[in-house]
Amino acid sequence: MSVDKLDRMELDEAGTNPQAIAKAIHRQLGIRSGSVPVHEIAAALDIIEIRAEPLTSFEGALLTTPERGCGSILVNKQSGHRRQRFTVAHELGHFLNPWHRPTSDHGFECSRQDMHINNVNDSDTHRRQEAEANAFAIELLAPLTLTVSYLLGPPDLQNVWSMFQNLKISKAAAARRYVSLHDQCLALVFSHQNKFMFADRNPEFPWIDLTEGQSLPNLPAASDDTAISDIEEGDHQDWFSNPYPGELLVQTLYQQDDYAITLLQLSGETDDDKADTREDSFDRLMRYSSGSRD
Ligand SMILES: [Zn+2]
Known part of the structure; x- marks a missing residue:
């Protein structure tokens, strides 16, 4: 299946587990070699724009509504290509996880520190959802296959x-x-x-x-x-x-x-x-x- 045919409804069945959502994407894509086309995947899942801008106070952001009908992703233009790919995947992790609650009036703003949090059992809600977005990102970018x-x-x-x-x-x-x-x-x-x-x-x-x-x-x-x-x-x-x-x-x-x-x-x-x-x-x-x- 090509990237533009990704079925978002099918992902809903994966629930709120970040790894399960990423695996559900890969079940549809069936990629066997090369790198994961994260920008194309985001576009196929209702991210209408990915914009690179010189950001200072955060590394990435997701502009969306609580209902997540669609969204836009901002990434830090000053960061390298690989870090930008991780940021897109991280923000997509927030977008696709119905449990995640926006951290600003417009959606999610994520710092460079947020991109390193890895304890998905953290009792703090913000830290836990950042860890989950990271868990989603690495599962999406480096699936076991x-x-x-x-x-x-x-x-x-x-x-x-x-x-x-x-x-x-x-x-x-x-x-x-x-x-x-x-x-x-x-x-x-x-x-x-x-x-x-x-x-x-x-x-x-x-x-x-x-x-x-x-x-x-x-x-x-x-x-x-x-x-x-x-x-x-x-x-x-x-x-x-x-x-x-x-x-x-x-x-x-x-x-x-x-x-x-x-x-x-x-x-x-x-x-x-x-x-x-x-x-x-x-x-x-x-x-x-x-x-x-x-
Ligand atoms: Zn985040």
């Missing part, structure tokens, strides 16, 4: 780089999506000028004993011809207050202006165990892909 090929094999930031290039999402969004879907025990550390900013962990990954602004241990250096380091063995004491069983592997992706994303991997399993886990995980991922509507 387009990411599963990057998840097979040992964890490696080269796969995150490929997701960034092929799916046209930011490196940070690609890394977070990669770690959240991968079956291995992984965490991401985001840093600036070699100082800790925040971490994203799989539920089974232990607490990382660093605070904001603290200097990171020596990170593996970038290889000569890419911005990505080799995968090197790390020292548990650099990252945890207590040692954990298994080997700690560290790999860093260097970005502009001294920003960096470091992938931490804990592995304490035998090779046989790993093979079993990966097979189970692949089944789980495929179930997730074709998953239930709730």
Whole structure:
């Protein structure tokens, strides 16, 4: 089915769950390769205009009515192409979720900080609906059908780089999506000028004993011809207050202006165990892909 034939009525059956709404869109589209045409999808779902303007007080906005008959999206012209795509998807997430309540007289205004909130169980209504719009956005831009090929094999930031290039999402969004879907025990550390900013962990990954602004241990250096380091063995004491069983592997992706994303991997399993886990995980991922509507 082509993008302009999307049936909005059919999405209503997905209810208020952000991932379910995004999956319902992909069930209609059936995209198997390339990046997700988010502007065309928005246009097919009653977004009558997407305008890029030099915004200062927010990153994106949705102008609409409480009934959501139609809407217009504003994105920050000063942001890069990939961030603008995420903003369009985020605002579409507000537009299609009947539970979401407007945050201004005209609709929704979303800050750059709002685009990073990820706790969909937050008790604060505003933070929760921002987290849900983000959950919708990443599910729309990086559905499992387009990411599963990057998840097979040992964890490696080269796969995150490929997701960034092929799916046209930011490196940070690609890394977070990669770690959240991968079956291995992984965490991401985001840093600036070699100082800790925040971490994203799989539920089974232990607490990382660093605070904001603290200097990171020596990170593996970038290889000569890419911005990505080799995968090197790390020292548990650099990252945890207590040692954990298994080997700690560290790999860093260097970005502009001294920003960096470091992938931490804990592995304490035998090779046989790993093979079993990966097979189970692949089944789980495929179930997730074709998953239930709730
Ligand atoms: Zn928002």
